[in-house]
Amino acid sequence: MIYDTSLMADDSCYELLENEEPTGVIEIPVEWIRDDATYLWMSPDGSLRPDLSLDDVLSVFVREFEGAHQDAELFQLKPVAI
Numbered sequence: 001m002i003y004d005t006s007l008m009a010d011d012s013c014y015e016l017l018e019n020e021e022p023t024g025v026i027e028i029p030v031e032w033i034r035d036d037a038t039y040l041w042m043s044p045d046g047s048l049r050p051d052l053s054l055d056d057v058l059s060v061f062v063r064e065f066e067g068a069h070q071d072a073e074l075f076q077l078k079p080v081a082i
Helices: 055-072
Strands: 014-018 022-027
Touching: none
Parallel strands: none
Antiparallel strands: 014 022
16 A cells, blocks of 8 residues: 555545546545644644643544544544654
8 A cells, every 4th residue: 555644634535546547556644633743743832832741742632533423434543753
């Protein structure tokens, strides 16, 4: 299976096109709200990082999962590689 996850575009998987033709590459999208870097990588002293506890972050991910399940969509969590 050939896939890509670099395009943060949608909740649904889709085939990438090149010159309007199918490529055989399936995009398995992620979204920043389901990427823990948004919550954990930025400096706690900086203005860009939300002031959330780990429980708050988990709550965001659980709500995202429940919404995806309700809509029969993909839920892909993108954890930070340590």
